[in-house]
Amino acid sequence: MVLADAGAGLRNETGIAVVLGILKQRFGESFQTGEAFRAQHTHTTTYIPGQLPDGVAFPETAGEISEIVRICSEHRVPIIPFGAGTSLEGHLNAPNGGISVDTSRMNRILKVNTEDLDCVVEPGVTREELNTYLRDTGLFFPIDPGANASIGGMASTRASGTNAVRYGTMRENVLALTVVTADGKEIHTGTRARKSSAGYDLTRLFVGSEGTLGIITSIALRLYGIPQKITAGVCPFPSIDNAVNAVIMTIQMGLPVARIELLDTAMVRGVNAYGGLDYPEMPLLFLEFHGTDAFAEEQAVTFGEIATEFDAGEFLWASEPEERNRLWKARHNAYFAGMAMRPGCTNITTDVCVPISRLTECIHETHRDIEESGLLAPIAGHVGDGNFHTMVMIDPNDPEEVRQGEAFVARLNERALSMEGTCTGEHGVGQGKQTSLRTEAGESLDVMRAIKRVLDPDNIMNPGKIFSI
Amino acid sequence: MVLADAGAGLRNETGIAVVLGILKQRFGESFQTGEAFRAQHTHTTTYIPGQLPDGVAFPETAGEISEIVRICSEHRVPIIPFGAGTSLEGHLNAPNGGISVDTSRMNRILKVNTEDLDCVVEPGVTREELNTYLRDTGLFFPIDPGANASIGGMASTRASGTNAVRYGTMRENVLALTVVTADGKEIHTGTRARKSSAGYDLTRLFVGSEGTLGIITSIALRLYGIPQKITAGVCPFPSIDNAVNAVIMTIQMGLPVARIELLDTAMVRGVNAYGGLDYPEMPLLFLEFHGTDAFAEEQAVTFGEIATEFDAGEFLWASEPEERNRLWKARHNAYFAGMAMRPGCTNITTDVCVPISRLTECIHETHRDIEESGLLAPIAGHVGDGNFHTMVMIDPNDPEEVRQGEAFVARLNERALSMEGTCTGEHGVGQGKQTSLRTEAGESLDVMRAIKRVLDPDNIMNPGKIFSI
Structure with a gap:
């Protein structure tokens, strides 16, 4: 069961109670603790069960995010950044409780530089909002993961989608970020220069870090001519x-x-x-x-x-x-x-990506596996990148089906790794792919963990995601 | 004077003496301590004075690199990775002495996957060697920094060059690395998958880290059809x-x-x-x-x-x-x-990169500055990226000219930063651009330093480059 990997530990009840009090007083209606709000701010898109946060903050500025982080940091309370809620691997769950930081009110497009083919946006802007805004400029932002995800969330999971084969992924299309780190400071990870050799590539470190190293407060993006x-x-x-x-x-x-x-x-x-x-x-x-x-x-x-x-x-x-x-x-x-195809069911969506020379073999073996397992699991793939999704349809209330589905996914992920591929091309690790990541990353996981520990020593930034500490 | 920034500290004479003895015994002719070898393995390409290492090792395998790193680590002796010696910012200097690890004998092309448009090479392969090898496959490796640099060195400085505007830089074209880290372990930072969301982007962290976090032992690269x-x-x-x-x-x-x-x-x-x-x-x-x-x-x-x-x-x-x-x-x-244009002189090569909308203004102000300074400083630029080089011709033995040249470069770098650009588009920071990096990176420099300290606690990997610890 995936949540065995979620690094669930003891809830810091005292800290959470104190923080709830402070945030309520400080933010009033912009901080909510009702069940409905909390239920909307947990994982809802796949079979992974939701784990509710204790409260939901709706900051409107980077300064407010910084303030929330400082308060949570002081009391060692987890922070779970929230964009549009479209992630697929339990990224928004709160295994130890804590505060969901909903960035949807930070939805300003701060600047569009048409001559430079770039823009700067707040994290809560969705990709459709951005493209609607851009329509009259002759420019567009190409990354299209399907869902109308937020740009902050897309950066956090290193999202891509159907036209990555031509335009790349968030890895290639984020020019720079501002990020509030675990100590509440806001840093900028780069400039609007198209390329740079100025020290460690912190932009790429935060892109794909799934909120475990900080909260993104603005994103400079490449744009393209329509x-x-x-x-x-x-x-x-x-x-x-x-x-x-x-x-x-x-x-x-x-x-x-x-x-x-x-x-x-x-x-x-x-x-x-x-x-x-x-x-x-x-x-x-x-x-x-x-x-x-x-x-x-x-x-x-x-x-x-x-x-x-x-x-x-x-x-x-x-x-x-x-x-x-x-x-x-x-x-x-x-x-x-x-x-x-199976009404009333939910799905486990796989996300392997292999070198394209191995793609046929990978799909064939997966088809054979589907047949032998008796699963319903149609495939759609971004084949130019060697990335494909199997939608494994299961009844989440049937433990045997869940077990079967998870075993199938584990086999598929191992198959991809044996073909020099990855268990996740674009969805991220979250809670769902931690076992596969351990195999895939090997000893480099120790390097990731060392970075996490030094940048977030109290493990308050989206704990239990990517790996357990 | 740039070397004030080089983080020069005390030489660990005892450790160096011990390591020289061990390496001589272990590697025989593949470890050299003669003046000529040492002089060839220091900075030689620009006005920055050379600082010689104490010995030069010529490993032939990743295992040998790992062994050298373990020996140096045990005795806290600096390691300076060496590719083809073409870097421009003092990356190869040994301010505290130590061992130059010359990767030129690790020049095997390990695999070319024509269907996947990728290859895996050892770090000492030069870009011209790679393209000669690829000629019959119909593929090529586009990154062209001018010099016949080694692929390992190009990855380490996040190099690019004339056709980055179309094909990107080393940032976009390295698929994965194997790296020996400061503890002597070899890790792999990724797979051959075209895209991945599997945890922190360690590939991009090591690309551009100038040998300060580890030694690259193999590189998987994207290739393109001719x-x-x-x-x-x-x-x-x-x-x-x-x-x-x-x-x-x-x-x-x-x-x-x-x-x-x-x-x-x-x-x-x-x-x-x-x-x-x-x-x-x-x-x-x-x-x-x-x-x-x-x-x-x-x-x-x-x-x-x-x-x-x-x-x-x-x-x-x-x-x-x-x-x-x-x-x-x-x-x-x-x-x-x-x-x-000025025989007998050497040069300071600048490397700013600005958003293209500011490029004209940046070049104009730089021309004005050149005129007012009376410097000889022609300009060549990769203008599609907003990146240009000013070749400031100076007599390195005339302290006043050096001072003038450095002051000019400092002004140019500040100008680029004020225009949302970077002080280095493709050459890296090394020893020469540390002051500008401090301004450019601001508090994010603390994040870089934290990562350096946790991954290289004894500061043995190319110390005094990018920043001082």
């Missing part, structure tokens, strides 16, 4: 092998594909049933190309030629938005279609 | 403003330019004199585009249209290698042409 033209399409393949080999050739040729997504046959059946669609029931690749008028078309044509070499069915593509959306509908619906 | 076609050219502009504005528009349009380099008029005069060339004596942009046959040409044509909007002279471009090299000759010669 492409002159977008082409998008869908292409059926006779087998996973053929689809993945087409992806490999596409990438080897240097075709700068913006998105290249795989649905396996089980997922295609699901989306057909969910949306009344009639995609051929075979592995599908969904593609998107960005460029000038000529180049966006050239890329689609070139991909069509590659697909033919791998015995694909017809590659349907278009550049008109309505038609593009129609072609991509199955991919957009995949999550909900997966959920609808 | 483009079907390369076009390249040169274009004169009536002013720095016009040239930089053309760069800004190029990038805003999303044109994926592979290189976009600026020489100022002083540098153009230098290269004309040096090479008997006749470039127009005005700011020049050198460009290179990678792509399919059609797209590499389309990009050049599009840039030509942009250049016209900014009153450029004729944009000469070509796709034949000989003609491309002829057009780019001035850029290739810039370093030597700069050196030849």
Whole structure:
């Protein structure tokens, strides 16, 4: 059971009581302790059970965050940063109680520098809010993890999604951060310079640290020009092998594909049933190309030629938005279609990422495992990066199903590690993947722990996530 | 004087004597203490005076590096990792003596995974060796800092160079490392997966840490397909403003330019004199585009249209290698042409990087400063990233010139910081930029120092670099 890994220890009841009193007095209505607020600020998205915080603070400035951290630090009370609540591995749980710091009121876009293709935002801004705001500038922020996550949360889990193959992940797209560390000080981890060799890369250290080293108070992000033209399409393949080999050739040729997504046959059946669609029931690749008028078309044509070499069915593509959306509908619906395949159930979403040369083998062995386990587990993948998600549908109230699902995930993670991959391409470790991380990181976990201990000696910053101390 | 910042302390004479004895016995001819060897393993590339190590080890395996580190650790003797000796900020100096660990015999290319577009190399492999080896695979490693640096050294200083604007820096192109840490253990910081959210980003922590946290023993790198076609050219502009504005528009349009380099008029005069060339004596942009046959040409044509909007002279471009090299000759010669402008002198090479919207202003103020100081200091810049180098030519034996040069650099670095930039885009801090780093990093320097202290409690890994402890 994953929570055995959550580092749950004794609650500091005295400290928590004192802090609740201080924060209530200091923040009034901006600090809530009611059950409903607390229940909204725990893990809610997967089968991992929620563990409620003792109170929820709604700071509006970095100064207020700093104040909250100093109060919690003095009384050794845990702090759990909260963005939009869309994380998948129990990041928002409070195994030892403590204070959820909800950043949703810190949702200002502080600056957009159109000439520099960058912006500075507060952590509570969601990616959709940012792109809506940017619309008139001709720029956009490409990272798209599916959910309308907050930028702070995306930075904290090193999120990515469908177009990482072209634009990178939060690792590549965060220029700099300001962060309140465990002692309540606010530091800046870099400048707006595009590149820098000025000392340790603290920006990258905090990106992906899941709130365990500090609370992000602002983020400088790279932006990109909205492409002159977008082409998008869908292409059926006779087998996973053929689809993945087409992806490999596409990438080897240097075709700068913006998105290249795989649905396996089980997922295609699901989306057909969910949306009344009639995609051929075979592995599908969904593609998107960005460029000038000529180049966006050239890329689609070139991909069509590659697909033919791998015995694909017809590659349907278009550049008109309505038609593009129609072609991509199955991919957009995949999550909900997966959920609808077994109503009333919840899911364990896996997140392995392997070198693309091992992807076919990894998916085949996983399919075999699914069949032998009798699980319902359709697959959707960001195959350009070698990253795929298996939606393992389970009844969370059936301990045997939970055990089976967890055992399947453990096997899948080990399989990915044996293929020089990682147990998590973009979701993070949280509470759910700590056992796999121990295997994956080996002795480097001691280095991570040493850094955690020196930067957060009292273990108040999102304790019990990534690893137990 | 920069060495005031080098953290020079007392030499541990007893420990050094013991370690010299042990290493001599253990490594025989693979450990050298002669003056010539020691002089070759100190800083030699700029005006910063060399500080010799006490001995030079030539390990051939990670196991041998681990052994050396354990011996030095036991006796608290400094270790200075050495790649190809091309760094510019005194990274190789031994202010407190100690052992230079020369990785040049660790020059094996361990694996090339053509389907995954990656490879794994030992730290002593140089970038030219790697690209020669890769030639038949259709792949290449793009990072080009000018010098034929070692991959280990490039990772350690977070190097980049002319085509970072398209392919990123070592930050983006190192997939994973193995590192021997200060306790002699070898850890791996990641896998070959293209992306990962598995805990703290130790890869990025070690990249750019200048050997102060450990010695890199292998590097997994991203590779890229050799483009079907390369076009390249040169274009004169009536002013720095016009040239930089053309760069800004190029990038805003999303044109994926592979290189976009600026020489100022002083540098153009230098290269004309040096090479008997006749470039127009005005700011020049050198460009290179990678792509399919059609797209590499389309990009050049599009840039030509942009250049016209900014009153450029004729944009000469070509796709034949000989003609491309002829057009780019001035850029290739810039370093030597700069050196030849004042024979017998050495240089201080600056390395600021600012948001591109501030680049024109930064160069103008720097030109004014050069004029007022009476310095000879031509400029060459990786303008797509906002990064430029001023080659300040000085007589290292004239203390007044050194003082003047250092004062100029300090002003330039402050100017860059005031424009939300960094004092070092790609060269690193070493001994030379510690004062500027203090201003730039502010309180985040305490976080860097805390990490250093916990991972290297005896301060044996390249002490006196980046900051003093």
